Amino acid sequence: MSGNGSAKFGASFGGSYGGSFGGMAPQAAPAPAAAAAAPGDLIKDTTTRDFVKDVLEESKKQPVLVDFWATWCGPCKQLTPVLEKVVQSFKGKVKLVKMDIDKHPEIAGQLGIQSIPAVIAFDKGQGIDGFMGALPESQVKAFIDKLVGGKVSPDIAEILAAADAALVEGDAAGAAQVYAQVLGAEPENLHALAGLARCAVETGDLDQAKAILEQVPADKANDKSVVAAKAALDLAAQAADLGPIHEFEHRLAQNPADHQARFDLAVALNAQGKREEAADHLLEIFKRDRTWNDDGARKQLVQFFEAWGPMDEATLSGRRKLSSLLFR
Numbered sequence: 001m002s003g004n005g006s007a008k009f010g011a012s013f014g015g016s017y018g019g020s021f022g023g024m025a026p027q028a029a030p031a032p033a034a035a036a037a038a039p040g041d042l043i044k045d046t047t048t049r050d051f052v053k054d055v056l057e058e059s060k061k062q063p064v065l066v067d068f069w070a071t072w073c074g075p076c077k078q079l080t081p082v083l084e085k086v087v088q089s090f091k092g093k094v095k096l097v098k099m100d101i102d103k104h105p106e107i108a109g110q111l112g113i114q115s116i117p118a119v120i121a122f123d124k125g126q127g128i129d130g131f132m133g134a135l136p137e138s139q140v141k142a143f144i145d146k147l148v149g150g151k152v153s154p155d156i157a158e159i160l161a162a163a164d165a166a167l168v169e170g171d172a173a174g175a176a177q178v179y180a181q182v183l184g185a186e187p188e189n190l191h192a193l194a195g196l197a198r199c200a201v202e203t204g205d206l207d208q209a210k211a212i213l214e215q216v217p218a219d220k221a222n223d224k225s226v227v228a229a230k231a232a233l234d235l236a237a238q239a240a241d242l243g244p245i246h247e248f249e250h251r252l253a254q255n256p257a258d259h260q261a262r263f264d265l266a267v268a269l270n271a272q273g274k275r276e277e278a279a280d281h282l283l284e285i286f287k288r289d290r291t292w293n294d295d296g297a298r299k300q301l302v303q304f305f306e307a308w309g310p311m312d313e314a315t316l317s318g319r320r321k322l323s324s325l326l327f328r
Contacts, residue, residue: 231306239271275314
């Protein structure tokens with residue numbers, strides 16, 4: 001793990017995550033609750049043993065942020081006071097749980113967190129979103145505002161949402177045109193830039209996608225939309241090196257315990273847009289042998305989630321199934 005926020009965020013909970021924090025501030029702060037909760041009720045430390053109670057169960061009442069940190073991490077010391085201040089300002093609409101990864105490394109390891117500070121939002125018992133690095137107070141507030149149902153600026157946000165929808169529906173050319181229009185108005189909009197790269201991936205122009213992503217400033221490489229686009233590019237390149245799907249299906253028919261064949265089949269199916277089927281094959285490997293290929297099935301599944309985005313139906317379904325295996 002790295003304390004500078006520059007390493008890949010392996011769990012991402014949506015690691016595309018689709019550009020949720022593209023820098024657009026909410027129109028208004030959330031309305032205060034009728035009665036403010038005491039700070040001690042809103043912020044606490046947790047352990048591996050108490051994670052289910054403090055996070056998964058508690059998130060069924062309101063969203064819970066988990067701050068993964070360590071005493072040696074300088075950016076963690078910058079972010080934690082900001083998180084505490086902003087969480088308290090939401091007066092009970094969200095809670096903060098802190099986990100020292102040196103004392104309790106298991107959960108961070110299972111979630112694939114490779115850099116701290118890392119914050120993951122849980123709602124209704126599931127990890128649904130997140131960010132990494134010491135974000136400024138305005139971006140933390142915008143993230144939480146969206147988490148609890150706030151509104152972002154409608155113009156650019158709605159335009160980008162329309163482009164995202166077009167891309168999901170297979171209209172890469174139409175989506176690319178919209179992303180390009182946004183970049184014309186906001187040349188530094190990472191959501192639009194990453195979206196343009198994903199359009200190139202969808203059309204098979206991997207070199208163009210790579211060139212677009214190379215335009216992202218180094219200090220912005222961990223933006224969730226950029227992480228998602230990079231994951232999509234990596235998956236496309238990985239699938240391009242595989243053989244025909246029927247070969248893997250034949251190997252599995254001969255030997256259902258051939259994990260490598262099942263793994264390659266999952267990657268190939270994902271490249272064809274068969275997301276849930278691809279996820280199910282990786283989950284089957286994980287169920288049969290968690291240690292196979294150095295936890296390779298779960299790591300690949302995390303990369304799928306990054307590329308698909310946190311709110312994709314296949315991501316939501318896959319996370320539920322993975323959580324049931326991790327925390328049962």
